[in-house]
Amino acid sequence: MKEIRKNVYWVGKVDWELRKFHGDEYSTHRGTTYNSYLVKDEKTALIDTVWSPFAGEFVEHLDRHVSIAKIDYVIANHAEIDHSGGLAKLMEKIPDTPIYCTNNGVKSLKGHYHMNWNFMPVKTGDKLSLGKKELVFIEAPLLHWPDSMFSYLTEENVLFSNDAFGQHLATEMLYNDLVDQAELFQEAIKYYANILTPFSGLVEKKIAELRSLGVPVDMICPSHGVIWRDNPMQIVTKYLEWASNYRENQIAIVYDTMWNGTKRMAEAIAKGIESADDKVTVKLFNISHSDKNDVVTEVFKSKALLLGSPTINRGILSAVAGFMEEIRGLKFREKKAAAFGTYGWSGESVDMINKGFEGDGFELLAGGIKALWNPDDESLKKCEEFGQEIAKKTKF
Ligand code: FEO
Numbered sequence: 001m002k003e004i005r006k007n008v009y010w011v012g013k014v015d016w017e018l019r020k021f022h023g024d025e026y027s028t029h030r031g032t033t034y035n036s037y038l039v040k041d042e043k044t045a046l047i048d049t050v051w052s053p054f055a056g057e058f059v060e061h062l063d064r065h066v067s068i069a070k071i072d073y074v075i076a077n078h079a080e081i082d083h084s085g086g087l088a089k090l091m092e093k094i095p096d097t098p099i100y101c102t103n104n105g106v107k108s109l110k111g112h113y114h115m116n117w118n119f120m121p122v123k124t125g126d127k128l129s130l131g132k133k134e135l136v137f138i139e140a141p142l143l144h145w146p147d148s149m150f151s152y153l154t155e156e157n158v159l160f161s162n163d164a165f166g167q168h169l170a171t172e173m174l175y176n177d178l179v180d181q182a183e184l185f186q187e188a189i190k191y192y193a194n195i196l197t198p199f200s201g202l203v204e205k206k207i208a209e210l211r212s213l214g215v216p217v218d219m220i221c222p223s224h225g226v227i228w229r230d231n232p233m234q235i236v237t238k239y240l241e242w243a244s245n246y247r248e249n250q251i252a253i254v255y256d257t258m259w260n261g262t263k264r265m266a267e268a269i270a271k272g273i274e275s276a277d278d279k280v281t282v283k284l285f286n287i288s289h290s291d292k293n294d295v296v297t298e299v300f301k302s303k304a305l306l307l308g309s310p311t312i313n314r315g316i317l318s319a320v321a322g323f324m325e326e327i328r329g330l331k332f333r334e335k336k337a338a339a340f341g342t343y344g345w346s347g348e349s350v351d352m353i354n355k356g357f358e359g360d361g362f363e364l365l366a367g368g369i370k371a372l373w374n375p376d377d378e379s380l381k382k383c384e385e386f387g388q389e390i391a392k393k394t395k396f
Contacts, residue, residue, distance in 0.1 A: 001065045002174060004227060005156040005219065007040040011062055013050040016170045021082075026194060027293045030187060031170025034082055035223045037160060038062075039153060042131025043072040047151060047160050048223055049086030058086045059093070068093045073128060075135065076101040077162040078148045079108035083223050088113055100128060102139055104147035122149070140164065140206055142199045150210075157218040159210075164203075165235045167191050167225035177230035184226060188235065191224075192242045193300035194293050198331045200243040207236055207243075245334040247303040249396050250281040254295060255308030256288045256317040261342035261374050262308045268380040269306060269340060269369075272387020277395055288319035292326055299327060304336040304394045305362065307353050311343040316352050324356045336394050337362035340369045340383070347372075365393050 002010045012035040018028045034050035036058070044066065050058045062068055068090065076084055076099055087109070091097070098120045101109065106119045122128075122137040138150040143164050151160040167187035173179050196203060210217075220228040220235060228235050253270055257263040263286065270282045283302075285295045299305050307324070309316035316324075339353035350368035357364055369386045371379040 001038075001061070004037075004174070004221070004229075005158060008153065008156055008158060009038040009040070010035060010174060010221075010227070011038045011046075011058075011065075012036040013054045013058060014170050014172060015051070015054070018168075018170070021168060026168070027291050028168040029291075030168065030183060032168040032224050033170060034085075035221065035225075035227075036083075036086070037221055038066060038071075039130060039133065039135070040066075041133050043129075044070050045073040045075055045128070045130055045135060046071050046090075047075040048077055048083040048162065049090060051082040052085030052088075055086040055089040059089045062090075063093075071097060073097065073130075074099045075151055075160075076105055076109060077151055077160060078145060078223070079105050079112060080145060080163075081112065083162065084109060084112065087117075088115070091115065091117055100135075100137070102141075102147050102149050104141070104145075105149070108145070108147045138210070142202050143206055144195050144199060152215065157216045158221055159217050159219070160221045162223045163195070164206075164222065165220050165228065165239065166222035169225040171226060174227055175230065176226045176228045176232075176235075179226055185238075187225065188238065189242065189300070190293060190297045192239065193297045194330075196239075196242075197300060198329065200245075200333070203239055203243040207240055210236075242300075246300065247335070248281070248301045249279060250283065250298070250302045251304045251306065251390070251394065252295070252298045252302040253282065253284045253306045253308070254287050254299070254320075254323060255284075255340070256286060256319045257308075258310050258312070258317070259374065261371065262310045262340070264375050264380065265340050265342065265369070265371055265383045266306075266308055268375070268383035269387040269390070272384035273391040274387075275384070276388040276391035280391060280395075287323045288317070292323060295323070296326060296330065299332070299335075302335065303396070304338070304365065304390065306338050306340060306390065307357075308340040309349045309353060310341050311345070311347050311349040314346055314348050316341075316349045320353070324353070328356070328360050332361040335362050336365045338365045338368055338386075338390060340386070342371045342373065342375065344373055365390055
């Protein structure tokens with residue numbers, strides 16, 4: 001339990017061990033935190049809990065420092081298990097305590113826990129008086145679930161933003177100014193790229209709505225990672241930048257390969273790009289050896305994605321297929337793309353990748369390039385020329 005503002009406490013859990021999140025879907029190289037907050041005034045409110053494996057220690061810790069019976073209100077900004085996982089154990093001790101959440105939060109919490117707790121559904125602008133301070137609720141649907149909401153604490157000017165502005169970063173340091181900035185922003189952009197990209201339009205609208213309220217924000221308390229106390233609006237500015245069809249002067253070449261033919265094509269294409277534009281950053285990833293969430297982050301940062309697979313069984317390699325499914329759901333906007341790959345017989349891979357790009361927010365730069373069997377010097381020269389063409393078509 002750590003005091004972060006007058007009578008406002010962090011009561012969460014630092015999970016240094018976590019390496020996979022959302023099942024095995026999201027890599028967490030630096031662990032994470034599940035941030036829960038307690039606000040004391042004439043009334044006491046608990047904002048969010050922790051992931052269910054830590055429910056026991058969470059409730060015990062809370063009871064040791066503040067008698068749980070003294071909690072008057074529970075706020076569930078979001079029903080996903082990493083934040084609601086402590087509720088069941090907590091509510092055993094205070095079964096009648098009201099739980100404030102959105103209407104969708106009620107549906108989701110009932111769906112997860114099958115309990116008829118004392119739900120108090122709230123909408124944007126609804127207020128809960130704690131005495132001198134108030135909690136003001138702001139619905140934030142699809143940031144990142146339909147039930148998500150923010151809570152704003154008056155007097156202390158704290159925005160409890162749940163997943164928005166978070167990062168999977170385990171730290172005992174608690175605040176943004178006390179951690180390694182490169183690690184912090186790497187985890188923040190990875191979080192945005194892998195979780196919030198499909199909702200970028202809503203991110204822009206929600207930030208505009210928050211700004212239109214004209215309320216001061218002295219601290220942003222997300223539900224994962226550090227609390228933004230030093231220039232808290234810096235992460236809001238970053239989110240606006242990332243939400244606005246973010247692109248750096250970078251091209252990502254992502255491929256899988258069987259006998260290194262498609263790998264050699266990737267390298268030749270990279271050589272061609274570099275020869276035509278010495279300012280562009282080119283990064284190559286063999287997707288079957290790479291962390292997919294890190295590669296998604298690099299695609300998010302790129303202006304173009306070149307995706308390669310040899311043809312196998314009239315199709316593409318499974319690691320490339322899995323990656324295509326990953327980027328399909330993320331709905332990138334205004335990115336360019338092209339396909340490449342070797343073949344021996346029928347040669348469908350390039351066309352299949354091109355088809356996969358359709359409707360996924362990628363603009364095809366070319367019909368793609370194929371190489372028969374093991375690419376010879378002439379094939380590799382064509383790949384270099386292909387790279388030069390890509391560089392010219394994507395030059396900033
Ligand atoms: Fe959407 Fe951190 O859970």
